[in-house]
Amino acid sequence: MTDxxxxxxxxxxxxxxxxxxxxxxxxxxxxxxxxxxxxxxFLCGMExxxxxxxxxxxxxxxxxxxxxxxxxxxxxxxxRDELDAVQAGLLLFRLEEKTGRTKYRIAADxxxxxxxxxxxxxxxxxxxxxxxxxxxxxxxxxxxxxFSLKYANAYGDLALRDTVLHQEGLMRKYMKDDAxxxxxxxxxxxxxxxxxxxxxxCSPEFWGRSLxxxxxxxxxxxxxxxxxxxxxxxxxxxxxxxxxxxIRYQDTESGLWYQVVDKGDQPDNWLESSCTxxxxxxxxxAVKHGVVGGECAAAAVKGCEGLIRTLKFDEQERxxxxxxxxxxxxxxxxxxxxxxxxxxxxxxxGAFVMACVEVESLVKQTV
Numbered sequence: 001m002t003d004x005x006x007x008x009x010x011x012x013x014x015x016x017x018x019x020x021x022x023x024x025x026x027x028x029x030x031x032x033x034x035x036x037x038x039x040x041x042f043l044c045g046m047e048x049x050x051x052x053x054x055x056x057x058x059x060x061x062x063x064x065x066x067x068x069x070x071x072x073x074x075x076x077x078x079x080r081d082e083l084d085a086v087q088a089g090l091l092l093f094r095l096e097e098k099t100g101r102t103k104y105r106i107a108a109d110x111x112x113x114x115x116x117x118x119x120x121x122x123x124x125x126x127x128x129x130x131x132x133x134x135x136x137x138x139x140x141x142x143x144x145x146x147f148s149l150k151y152a153n154a155y156g157d158l159a160l161r162d163t164v165l166h167q168e169g170l171m172r173k174y175m176k177d178d179a180x181x182x183x184x185x186x187x188x189x190x191x192x193x194x195x196x197x198x199x200x201x202c203s204p205e206f207w208g209r210s211l212x213x214x215x216x217x218x219x220x221x222x223x224x225x226x227x228x229x230x231x232x233x234x235x236x237x238x239x240x241x242x243x244x245x246x247i248r249y250q251d252t253e254s255g256l257w258y259q260v261v262d263k264g265d266q267p268d269n270w271l272e273s274s275c276t277x278x279x280x281x282x283x284x285x286a287v288k289h290g291v292v293g294g295e296c297a298a299a300a301v302k303g304c305e306g307l308i309r310t311l312k313f314d315e316q317e318r319x320x321x322x323x324x325x326x327x328x329x330x331x332x333x334x335x336x337x338x339x340x341x342x343x344x345x346x347x348x349x350g351a352f353v354m355a356c357v358e359v360e361s362l363v364k365q366t367v
Contacts, residue, residue, distance in 0.1 A: 009356035012311075019320075026062075029065065033069075044090055046061065047091065048354055052360070074104070082129040083144040086111050090150065121189045132188075134190040139213045141171060141214055145221065174189075180206065184205070209274050209278065214242070239282075247299045254309075256276045256310075259272040300359055304355055304356060322341065
């Protein structure tokens with residue numbers, strides 16, 4: 001019987017990564033053989049763990065995934081009609097710096113060029129996918145935004161900074177609810193989606209994981225933007241308000257957050273682990289950036305402890321993270337609360353690893 005309290009958050013991050021590595025080769029990570037954000041999020045979490053511990057097993061595993069999909073000429077197959085395709089590009093920058101191989105820069109250039117072809121709202125907001133005309137989704141801010149800022153810093157394409165800040169500003173303008181401080185999952189400028197509010201164009205609910213992507217994006221934007229960048233202070237204020245809003249909806253007993261964040265009192269709503277992981281990361285990172293005070297650290301630590309209590313284990317004592325909502329489009333309340341859950345879905349495990357790595361320093365400060 002595994003003693004969940006016997007390991008530190010960093011050790012749980014390692015256990016989660018090792019459990020996935022023992023089950024899948026890099027090219028078997030589901031969906032197998034695809035350039036996809038599920039693998040990208042997991043491997044970004046693994047990269048954070050590698051940065052903290054410098055275990056070269058993780059470095060080799062990440063590079064094997066990327067090299068399995070990008071040839072020596074920088075060619076790769078990726079979906080060209082959605083922002084989700086960009087996210088795994090976050091893995092390219094360190095690999096180019098480490099190896100000096102131009103194929104990683106060429107692949108990054110291809111993903112950068114994708115952004116030139118994305119359809120736009122009337123004010124220049126990226127459509128999330130071609131099939132969702134005039135839709136902006138919170139997910140997209142992370143899927144393309146952090147890559148854009150890293151690309152700007154690595155290769156001098158500084159106009160991308162303005163683009164990223166513009167995307168975030170549009171989301172706040174149209175998707176933020178002043179009463180709760182939360183943002184709706186999606187916004188349809190055309191008001192044609194069945195879920196779109198006729199007046200605002202917003203979807204009707206605050207879905208946990210979409211809010212998690214938004215928080216993850218804001219937190220990592222502050223890593224990439226210079227201290228004197230115009231618009232940075234607006235992001236700092238936005239992240240501060242967002243963190244305080246999240247903490248208001250944390251479940252007191254478990255430390256987790258609900259699938260529909262503001263409706264924990266509904267009997268068919270349920271606690272969800274991927275959004276909790278992303279919120280924990282966001283809050284811990286905001287503390288580290290000095291955006292919020294140490295009083296918020298307790299919420300991150302409590303959330304991480306709650307996640308660890310949910311863990312299950314197989315017969316080989318490998319970590320299983322449960323209660324991960326499967327991929328979900330925007331919709332009404334029933335759409336979210338009736339979604340199936342999965343175990344060890346990669347974007348859930350990746351978010352869990354990120355949370356554990358980021359909380360480690362907070363735990364040490366409180367000991």
